[in-house]
Amino acid sequence: MDFILYMIFLLLSLEQVVTVPLARRRKLQPTFLPTPTNITVHRGELAVLKCHIKDVGPKMVVWREQARDVPLTIGQEIFSPENNMAIEVHKISEHETQYDLIIKDVETHHSGTYLCQVTATKLYTHYVTLTVLDEPIKVEKxxxxxxxxxxxxxxxxxxxxxxxxxxxxxxxxxxxxxxxxxxxxxxxxxxxxxxxxxxxxxxxxxxxxxxxxxxxxxxxxxxxxxxxxxxxxxxxxxxxSADKPNVSRRDKANLSQTGDIGPSSSAMVVFQHSSMVYILTLISYVMISLTSNGFTRLTTHTLNLSRTVFNCDNCVYR
Missing domain, CATH: 2.60.40.10 (Immunoglobulins)
Structure with a gap:
């Protein structure tokens, strides 16, 4: 079985090669571009083994394990008996193509060295080592x-x-x-x-x-x-609800400053003036009792103080 699969691979490669003129084949020698060669994942994760090739042309690309001769993939076809393997081919540019071997839900037995190979005038090989740690990754949900x-x-x-x-x-x-x-x-x-x-x-x-x-x-x-x-x-x-009026704190503050909320400023002025008149009257009686001619002096002093407090030049004291 292994021999038959390998012969199929050779025949497909030869079919692609012979259809290309010799002068063009000499120019298109494949080159592996740098990609990670050591991959470490936890059990249950997704492993991606990359193979970035320049000037692969029409040649076939094969992935296989080093320990086995049976190919896992040939071109975009899967030959692995496991259902968790896939091949992704990305045409990066006219001369560059990437063949990625995908292994889903990896297990410890997947650890080993994998070969990405291209057959031309000689066999070109790119090696990738996969290490699967025997514990699932601890990620908090x-x-x-x-x-x-x-x-x-x-x-x-x-x-x-x-x-x-x-x-x-x-x-x-x-x-x-x-x-x-x-x-x-x-x-x-x-x-x-x-x-x-x-x-x-x-x-x-x-x-x-x-x-x-x-x-x-x-x-x-x-x-x-x-x-x-x-x-x-x-x-x-x-x-x-669109029907509810929205009164913000700023609106309430403005209402308070304009006098719509709380006692008015005029009422506060009247209260202050009334208190001042009461105090001045009380002082007058005290001064009268202390001096015989204090009435005249007190009247004059009270009038001047009233004019200063009430800012009134025409005030008359009686």
């Missing part, structure tokens, strides 16, 4: 829900739920409102609600967008991840 907490009626509600898995992103994220799952086709949400989803590595991002919010949208929203592990986070959204 996280869920974070952010977004609109206060919104005016008829405005947009935007909520964003970020869920990070321990080894990979969760399968999906569900949204709930007041204990009921949000279905965009239901009458309450129809034609004004979107649920956007995307994944970035181990992170799953889901966004809930509700246009033209109503008072019925006021309440608790829940984001829940699904899959092997379930995480839940909630947020309270307050929809403010």
């Amino acid at each position: 996280r869920i974070k829900l952010t977004g609109t907490e206060f919104v005016n009626q008829d405005s947009r509600i935007m909520l964003r739920c970020n869920v990070t898995g321990a080894l990979h992103a969760p399968d999906d994220v569900d949204w709930f409102f007041k204990g009921e799952r949000i279905m965009t086709q239901l009458p309450h949400w129809r034609d004004r609600t979107q649920i956007l989803r995307r994944t970035m590595g181990r992170m799953y991002i889901s966004e809930l967008i509700v246009d033209r919010s109503t008072l019925e949208d006021d309440g608790i929203y829940v984001c829940r991840s699904s899959g092997s592990s379930i995480d839940v986070e909630d947020i309270t959204v307050n929809v403010l």
Whole structure:
């Protein structure tokens, strides 16, 4: 079986080579460009073995393990009996192509040296060593829900739920409102609600967008991840009625300064003037009792003091 597969590889390579003129074949000698040659991952992670080739032309590229003669991939075809292997081919430029061997959910038996080979006038080989640590990576699961907490009626509600898995992103994220799952086709949400989803590595991002919010949208929203592990986070959204007047602290301060709140300034002046007259009268009686001619002196002194306090030049004391 191994011999047959290897012969298929040789035949495919020869078929590609003979269709290219000799002068062009001499110019297109493949060259391996620098890529990581030592890869270390934890059990259960994704391993990516890169093979960046310049001037590969029509030649076939093969990935295989050093300990085995059976190819894992030939070109873009998979020959590995395992379902967790794949090949990704990226055409970077006219002369550069990258053939990446992908191994999902790696196990310790995947450790070893892998060969990326190109057959031309001679065999070109690029070596990559993979080391799989015998313990899963320890990553704390996280869920974070952010977004609109206060919104005016008829405005947009935007909520964003970020869920990070321990080894990979969760399968999906569900949204709930007041204990009921949000279905965009239901009458309450129809034609004004979107649920956007995307994944970035181990992170799953889901966004809930509700246009033209109503008072019925006021309440608790829940984001829940699904899959092997379930995480839940909630947020309270307050929809403010358009009929309620909004009086800010600044407005209240302005009202107080203009005299609309609290006692008026004129009343305070009258109170102060009345108190001053009472005090001056009391002093007058005391001065009269102390001196025989004090009445005249007291009258003059009181009048002058009154003019100073009340800023009145025409005041008459009686």
